[in-house]
Amino acid sequence: QVLLVESGGGLVQAGGSLRLSCAASKNILSISVMAWYRQAPGKQRELVATTTNTDSTDYADSVKGRFTVSRDNAKNTVYLQMNSLKPEDTAVYYCNAIFAWSNYWGQGTQVTVSS
Numbered sequence: 001q002v003l004l005v006e007s008g009g010g011l012v013q014a015g016g017s018l019r020l021s022c023a024a025s026k027n028i029l030s031i032s033v034m035a036w037y038r039q040a041p042g043k044q045r046e047l048v049a050t051t052t053n054t055d056s057t058d059y060a061d062s063v064k065g066r067f068t069v070s071r072d073n074a075k076n077t078v079y080l081q082m083n084s085l086k087p088e089d090t091a092v093y094y095c096n097a098i099f100a101w102s103n104y105w106g107q108g109t110q111v112t113v114s115s
Helices: none
Strands: 004-007 010-013 018-024 033-039 046-052 057-059 067-072 077-082 091-099 102-105 109-114
Touching (some): 018 109, 033 077
Parallel strands (some): 010 109
Antiparallel strands (some): 018 077, 033 046, 046 057, 091 102, 091 109
């Protein structure tokens, strides 16, 4: 089992930045894929960014060039650096881990971008 705890959300003005953190209860080198998702009110949860334990990353088109996913293996933590934030980035952001063929989710952290 993997416990994920997100932090770093908050209220920011458009054009600002936030960094989200996701602390995992397991050595993240043993977790093949970790990802960030988001869910805005009335919308489906969508994939934002992924990082693998082979250091591969991928991003949704809507955040490419603005968001960066990274990992600190020593701290078992994955980060999402979000720059040039837009009101449409407002959502609850969730950390996700795929481990031993199971899907694990954090509790989510709210990001609100004001115009």
